[in-house]
Amino acid sequence: MFELITNGGWLMLPIILCSIIAMAIVAERFWSLQRNKILPPELVPQLWKLAKEKQIDDMTLRRIKMSSPLGAILASGLTNKHHGREMMKTSIEETGRQVVHELERYLNPLGTIASVTPLLGLLGTVVGMIKVFTAIMIHGVGDPGILAGGISEALLTTAAGLTVAIPSLIFHRYFERLIDDYVLKMEEEALKLVDLMSGDRE
Numbered sequence: 001m002f003e004l005i006t007n008g009g010w011l012m013l014p015i016i017l018c019s020i021i022a023m024a025i026v027a028e029r030f031w032s033l034q035r036n037k038i039l040p041p042e043l044v045p046q047l048w049k050l051a052k053e054k055q056i057d058d059m060t061l062r063r064i065k066m067s068s069p070l071g072a073i074l075a076s077g078l079t080n081k082h083h084g085r086e087m088m089k090t091s092i093e094e095t096g097r098q099v100v101h102e103l104e105r106y107l108n109p110l111g112t113i114a115s116v117t118p119l120l121g122l123l124g125t126v127v128g129m130i131k132v133f134t135a136i137m138i139h140g141v142g143d144p145g146i147l148a149g150g151i152s153e154a155l156l157t158t159a160a161g162l163t164v165a166i167p168s169l170i171f172h173r174y175f176e177r178l179i180d181d182y183v184l185k186m187e188e189e190a191l192k193l194v195d196l197m198s199g200d201r202e
Contacts, residue, residue, distance in 0.1 A: 009153040011124040012160060018113045018120070019164040025106045025113075026171045033103065033175065038182050039070050044189055047074060051196065069099040070186050077193045085194060092190045099186070103179045107172060114168035121161020128154025 047064065050056050056078055065075035076095035077088045132151055 009124060009127060009157060011120055011127065011157050015117055015120050015124075015157065015160045015164055018117050018168075022110060022113045022164060022168045022171075025110045026167075029106060029110075029171075029175050032105075033178055033182075035182075038068060038103070039185055040068050043067060043071055043074075047078075047193075048196070051078075069103065069182075070189060072099055073186050073190050074193055077190060088194050092194070096183070096186065096190070100179070100183055103182065104176075107175055107179075110168055110172045110175075114165050114172055117161040117165040117168070119161070121158040121165075124157020124161070125154040128152070128157065 043064070050060065061075045061079055064071040064078070066072075073092055073095050077092045080087045080091045128151060131153065
């Protein structure tokens with residue numbers, strides 16, 4: 001493995017660094033975007049029960065807000081329940097934008113890595129081919145060992161760049177889709193809350 005990295009030239013270093021960062025982001029997002037952390041299954045039933053029993057006070061709202069992203073959105077609506085339906089929807093939308101921004105943390109760097117690493121591999125290919133043609137100019141084509149170094153560098157950096165980029169792109173798309181699903185579910189629960197508090201639903 002070390003020999004492959006060495007043969008790939010100096011451009012292997014940023015590609016390896018990108019792979020380490022990508023793996024760290026993927027692991028962190030898998031940990032942070034667990035469904036039970038974003039949409040606790042027990043939160044909504046407990047909230048409806050407290051609302052019906054009129055047991056929601058400031059301390060309860062703070063606890064709900066800190067419990068999860070869904071809790072933050074619902075608590076925002078409950079905080080403004082005395083200001084009418086439109087105010088509740090406005091506060092929920094504002095909090096929702098903040099929650100989505102938090103859920104999308106690190107996805108931009110992951111997408112950047114997916115885009116940049118193939119270019120780094122392509123740059124390595126260009127550098128390797130330059131070395132090949134330089135060797136041909138100096139030594140001719142009689143010594144294949146001299147040519148092999150440049151060709152090896154060109155192929156290795158391309159392969160390494162694609163090896164990092166492909167899974168990075170897959171995970172980036174997966175997390176985007178997962179967040180979209182979470183957002184739809186949170187919007188659904190928030191609308192139920194607005195309807196309940198405005199008297200449109202029993």
